[in-house]
Amino acid sequence: MTPEFDLPLVILRTNRKKTVSIEVTPSNIKVSAPKRLSHRVITDFITERSRWIEKNVQLQLAQPKQIPRTWTDGEMFAYLGQEYALNVTRKSADMVEIGEGSLNVAIPFGTLELDEKNTVKSLVLAWYKQKATKTLTAKSFCYSKLLKVEPTSVRVREYKSQWGSCSVSGVISYDWRIIMAPLKVVDYLVVHELAHLLEHNHSQKYWKHVETTIPNFREQQSWLKLNARMLTI
Ligand SMILES: [Zn+2]
Known part of the structure; x- marks a missing residue:
């Protein structure tokens, strides 16, 4: 019998592998095994590694869940180990700079309401990459x-x-x-x-x-x- 864990177990059969490998991701436990290997051998392998799997499942579950970004005022961004609150304004030209506890982003006056989030996102990403x-x-x-x-x-x-x-x-x-x-x-x-x-x-x-x-x-x-x-x- 396959041991039970707090995350779903997904067994992937592949031609590319010669051995069984296990990876614990935030959403599941991925077991990759050669196509020809019997289910029994795979189950034994999982059982043998169950303590290691359990430990990593608990580590994954203990991690804070990632909330999708809204790219709006007050959202926190990390830079060199410090947290900064996003502060979006409108100016004649775009700009991104670090202020006192804030990440100030200016988007051009003409930006459509509809494009605001995407504009902020691309400006912030470009700024991060440049830094x-x-x-x-x-x-x-x-x-x-x-x-x-x-x-x-x-x-x-x-x-x-x-x-x-x-x-x-x-x-x-x-x-x-x-x-x-x-x-x-x-x-x-x-x-x-x-x-x-x-x-x-x-x-x-x-x-x-x-x-x-x-x-x-x-x-x-x-x-x-x-x-x-x-x-x-
Ligand atoms: Zn190295």
Whole structure:
């Protein structure tokens, strides 16, 4: 018998896999298994991992549910670890800036009521990406001097399930949403990716490089793990 959990169990049969894998998402427990594997073997595997699954289900359930954005006054936005309340006004030209506890967004006078939310959304997203690019580029420059490495380029993009990457050719990429996290966490991510230019793995030697640059990196690492779901729009 398959054990029961507080989230629905979804078994996906795939040709691409040779082994069974389990992923606990906010809405279900996804089990991917090779097409030919018997149901019995899969059930046994789930039973064997039930404690791990249960632990992760409870972690998911404990996370605050994400409420869809309304893009209206008073809605909170995180930037470098601080929360700012959205404040929308109308001016002759569009503008986004941080005020005292507020994220001030000006949309052009002529904006139709109907387009207001979308206009605010695209302005805020563009602002975040611009801030992220500026900060992450500058940080990468500073820390690459410290680590004595030379990334071929620094890019900012959006990832599904990671915060950054370092390619074999030396391209460093970051998810722009990290700009919502405290600066210490941003620093850790930058050092994490740059240190991969020294070691393309997560070996002890690799972590030593990270630790030398950021002695309390484990704190930032666990902050990121715990708050990952908050860093979203
Ligand atoms: Zn890594």
